[in-house]
Amino acid sequence: MSRNPYAADATDADDAVVRFDDVSMRYGRAPETLRDLTFSLPQGSFHFVTGPSGAGKTSLLKLIYLAAQPSKGLLHLFGQNVAQAPLDVRPFLRRRIGVVFQEFRLLDHMSAFDNAAVPLRIAGAKPDSYRQDVAELLTWVGLKDRMHALPPTLAGGEKQRLAIARAVVGRPDILLADEPTGNVDHEMGLRILRLFLELNRLGTTVLIATHDQDLVARSGKPILHLEDGRLVHMGPVPQGFGG
Amino acid sequence: MSVIFDPARWRPAAFLPERDTRDSALVFVVAVLCFMACLTALGVIAADRAARGWSDQLSGEMTVIVRPKANETPDSAAGRAAETLAGVPGVAEARALEREKAEALIAPWLGDVADLADLPVPRLVAVTLSRETPATAEALERALRTRGLDAVVDDHTTWLADIQRGAAIARWLGIGVFLLISAAAAAVVAFATRAGLAARREVVELLHLTGAEDAFIARLFQARFARMAAGAGLVGAAAAAALGAGLRLAGGGQGLTPVLPVAWSDLLAVLPCPLAAALVAAVAARLTAANLIRELA
Known part of the structure; x- marks a missing residue:
């Protein structure tokens, strides 16, 4: 494994939107799920989080989208120490982060259009100000003819794209995706990858947790490889990865 | 753009489903408990009125036992006593009871064998006191x-x-049952919520992970x-009021029975029920939501 070029001590902290300093995490009294993670993600970067099941990929994302707290170490988001951020500030930090959940978490009683618009409504935007944007976004992700559909009537790939649309509709600074190609076929996986690359090209920092080594290899993007809760490699995909 | 879905006509849907089959049981339980609480309130009011009635009736009356002197008949002694008492301030009415009524009163104690005509049965005078300034026994x-x-x-x-003492016990018992049922109703409303x-x-x-503020949720x-x-609560209160009205109609001016007389004005007691149920549910929902969010955080 190569030296970690993204380690916090080797990176300009001002440029980092995410910075882990010796961060560990545990659920309750269980053993640590993540151990002594130190890295940072520069603004506009694109990384995959890889590793076997149980390595801590989802937990890592949870720390970043503030669904969990470190048991040790310092986590900085947008240059702010999360542990010291007042509780009433956290919702505003979350609004800068788009998340594609592994299990989608779509609201079944709301149409695809309504689901996609949730982050904008929460941010207090008026319907007139975003209805056209949401329609265009859904068209962009290939759901032009499914805007009225309720999530239970959508196919797996459609749900996936709707979850992505919801994650990016608020133009987040960071996009996190947990196994975004886990429920779709290879072709759809590639389409979703192109979508993420396009968002990244527009300036969004992207972090994707995945088992799909072929997707990682095709993208040519760097990885954070976790094993047993430890960051064992961060950087370009090593030779033989996915093979 | 889809011909079926027109964004220009789109209106945001509620974050919570408008109708949820899981709510039916909650509505039913809350309605039943509100009904019981309202019914108990009506019962307490009626019991209180009945207790006051018994008390007023007894404290507003006195009985005078008149023993005739040697030179007068029992009837004339009773008549003289009634006339005397009628003139006392604080007495609304004094009426000498006929011999037959006096005999009827002591008959249960003596039985059929006794020949009451041969006994010196004392005469009774029933005295009704005025409500405002009732006369005392000493007067x-x-x-x-x-x-x-x-x-x-x-x-x-x-x-x-x-x-x-009995009336007070009945009154406090009723209030206790009412408070108990109200507390149970509030607890179940909170639990169901x-x-x-x-x-x-x-x-x-x-909503939490998408950046909604705790207060918003x-x-x-x-x-x-x-x-x-x-x-x-409205359904439960209306049902209790309808039952109360039915009892009032069935019982005429005295209510269903003199024991629990229901008045029309008593039905107003159910009015706060929907508001109380809403308040309890609102507080329970807010606290529960806050707890859930705290767990998530």
Whole structure:
């Protein structure tokens, strides 16, 4: 494994939107799920989080989208120490982060259009100000003819794209995706990858947790490889990865 | 753009489902408990009125036992006593009971064998006191002594104390049952609200992780469950009021029975029920939402 070029001590902290300093995490009294993670993600970067099941990929994302707290170490988001951020500030930090959940978490009683618009409504935007944007976004992700559909009537790939649309509709600074190609076929996986690359090209920092080594290899993007809760490699995909 | 979906005509859907089959049980339970609480309130009011009635009836009357002197008949002694007592301030009416009534009163104690005609049965005078300034037993005795009458005034003190104690027990028992049922209703409303909200945990989680402020989420659930409980409370209160009205109609002016007389004005007691149910549900929903969010955080 190569030296970690993204380690916090080797990176300009001002440029980092995410910075882990010796961060560990545990659920309750269980053993640590993540151990002594130190890295940072520069603004506009694109990384995959890889590793076997149980390595801590989802937990890592949870720390970043503030669904969990470190048991040790310092986590900085947008240059702010999360542990010291007042509780009433956290919702505003979350609004800068788009998340594609592994299990989608779509609201079944709301149409695809309504689901996609949730982050904008929460941010207090008026319907007139975003209805056209949401329609265009859904068209962009290939759901032009499914805007009225309720999530239970959508196919797996459609749900996936709707979850992505919801994650990016608020133009987040960071996009996190947990196994975004886990429920779709290879072709759809590639389409979703192109979508993420396009968002990244527009300036969004992207972090994707995945088992799909072929997707990682095709993208040519760097990885954070976790094993047993430890960051064992961060950087370009090593030779033989996915093979 | 889809011909079916027109964004220009789109209106945002509610974050919480408008109708949820899981709510039916909650509405039913809240309505039944509100009905019981309202019915108990009506019962307490009626019991209180009945207790006051018994008490007023006894404290507003006295009985005078007149023993005739050697030179007069029992009837004339009773008549003289009634005339005397009628003139005492604080007496509304004094009426000498006929011999037959006096005999009827002591018959149960002597049985059929006794020939009451041969016995010196004392005559009774029933005295009704004025409500505003009732005369005291001492005043009546003084007036009777002044007129040289041999009489004993029974102000029902012995009975009155027992009746008043019984009435107070009935009143406090009713209030206790009402408070108990109201507390149980509030607890069940709170519990059912918590259960209903826990069933929507996924909505709370999504809104929370998407950047909704805690107060925003709490308000959603608070408003939703308050509306639901108010509706259920209205149904329960209306049912209790309808039953109370039925009892009032069935019982005529005295209510169903003199024991629990229901008045039309009593039905107003159910009015606060929907508001109380809504308040309890709103508080429960807000606290539960806050707890859920705290767990998530």
